[in-house]
Amino acid sequence: KNQVEQSPQSLIILEGKNCTLQCNYTVSPFSNLRWYKQDTGRGPVSLTIMTFSENTKSNGRYTATLDADTKQSSLHITASQLSDSASYICVVSDTGANSKLTFGKGITLSVRP
């Protein structure tokens, strides 16, 4: 069964600090991995999408890495801001004409002043 596991479950950091969020997956066959940011009560917003051949991708202060061999990904947030407080969800897509997305439970990040 395809699964996506994220850690830690929640994280509190001070404004301006960096943090790294982890994702492990057992989705096969693998197509791509995405990180989404979800503010409370809102829909997820895509941050990055990485395919098998990509091992890093940046979007502003967000940098995602992918190790397809170990089936691990990380999302690094640099110089955190109060607006970064949200849930960060790792999502993996399998291949095929009718591929589906498998969602992780998300990591709740709280950035404190």
Added chain:
Amino acid sequence: EPEVTQTPSHQVTQMGQEVILRCVPISNHLYFYWYRQILGQKVEFLVSFYNNEISEKSEIFDDQFSVERPDGSNFTLKIRSTKLEDSAMYFCASSVQGTKYEQFFGPGTRLTVL
């Protein structure tokens, strides 16, 4: 910037009643999806829709659920006889092509079944 819209933002209904949740996908997108998120839990796939038919559905999407695109712009999710456990946020999403491409999510409809 084009975005996916959903109405209503919050729907309260009595158990056993029918509800219709509405979505307007981004205009040039061809693939449409419904997801749900029970409070405190992860987002779960319900159904994908392409070329006016269901292309994939999960085990959650049983006979109580149906989807349609009645007029070429709206994309609806109908729950025929709601249960308490249907209470959740329902997200619509759309993408230009299939699942390999970025999906854009709407703001969600919070469904509360009493």
